[in-house]
Amino acid sequence: MRISFRASTSPTALAAYAALSDRYGDCPIRQAEVIVALGGDGFMLTTLHETQTLELPVYGMNCGTIGFLMNAYAEEGLPDRLREAEETVINPLAMHAVSASGRDHHALAINEVSLLRAGPQAAKLRISVNGRERMPELICDGALVCTPAGSTAYNYSAHGPILPIGSEVLALTAMAAFRPRRWRGALLPMNAEVRFDVLEGAKRPVMADADSRSFRDVVRVDIRSEPTIRHRILFDPGHGLEERLTHEQFT
The missing domain is CATH 3.40.50.10330 (Probable inorganic polyphosphate/atp-NAD kinase; domain 1)
Structure with a gap:
């Protein structure tokens, strides 16, 4: 061999x-x-x-x-x-993030894509799924989208669910949600496309991370599963x- x-x-x-x-x-x-x-x-x-x-x-x-x-x-x-x-x-997740300067960032994540506050104030995020706004405002320390393979990593530490392999599901999990109070997240079909818009980014800066590849001062992050890999x-x-x-x- x-x-x-x-x-x-x-x-x-x-x-x-x-x-x-x-x-x-x-x-x-x-x-x-x-x-x-x-x-x-x-x-x-x-x-x-x-x-x-x-x-x-x-x-x-x-x-x-x-x-x-x-x-x-x-x-x-x-x-x-x-x-x-x-x-x-x-299959990994594909992330497309846009920084405040307008620069595009692309990365793949086997475990999760996470958005994290990068300053003293909580992040303020708007969440859309498949082009439809689902949450106009989430105030939190951060949020992530994870694969079943990554569901026991950061997602589990943030009290997100463990997803069985083959479940064709992604987990969207919030970290320390302040508003809506104690909102833990949602389960989404594997083919869902998730968009986070960062609100008040200059005041409440946010970084995006894809399997430890980090990008600062993002204003928008799009996440989807990548079945071709x-x-x-x-x-x-x-x-x-x-x-x-x-x-x-x-x-």
């Missing part, structure tokens, strides 16, 4: 890379059948973004502190684990993403 290894810069990941590449070889990525990412969830997201045009399956092994998208690390029997792994295909993630049998999402709700 032709394996291409990628490792984060942590000492643990680099040591794992040295051991695994010495044992199994390290194939150039364009000749590989599978990518093995060594690190934590953040490095896994980076690997998925950087290799998305190749559409190769990616198998993560946890060498970091957070490993929801990762499998347990073990040096033994890697080719057998890769052959037996279960594949989950996910497919991320193929491999998990050990019985430990797939669907099982992990279910398990997370009972812990």
